[in-house]
Amino acid sequence: MIDLNNYAVIDYTIEKYSNYCSDFTFELQKNRNEIHQPGFHDCFLNKKNKIIFMHIDKCASFSMSRILKDNNFCDLSFRVKNINKIKQYFIKNNYNFYSIIRNPKDRYISGLQEFIKIYNPPVEFIIHNLKNNIFIFDEHTSPQYCFLFYVKITANI
Secondary structure, X not given: OXXXXXXXXXXXXXXXXXXXXXXXXXXXXXXXXXXXXXXXXXXXXXXXXXXXXXXXXXXXXXXXXXXXXXXXXEEHHHOOOOHHHHHHHHHHOOOEEEOOOOOHHHHHHHHHHHHHHHHOOOHHHHHHHHHOOOEOOOOOOOOHHHHHHHHHHHOOO
């Protein structure tokens, strides 16, 4: 059984794509301070309408966060301490999950640009990995559905 309180997007990405992950991805997993934290990180809840907006990096999430904060949504990042309890609450109360997705190629390119801006790796590192079908997965480049694994778990799919 997965300990959801310690399970993050990077863990799910590595679980699904370990053969295609760069060494950098595994290093990020070890140093959790630099990646998406476990839980409904940057997700928003509207209790009255039973809506949860799921955050996916590089998909207008920052813009949506600002809009949702002004429209009766609360940020789950600071309120969720026990994922299993909130999972049961969402199931029991039939919550609906929403998210914005983006063209995967455009998103990966944008995420890779963000990765380069943040970590400043040698160009040779990027070229070598991509030529060998090894992907640099972090919170900006992990496949979009990897951000939604809590929806799958919560819905008992």
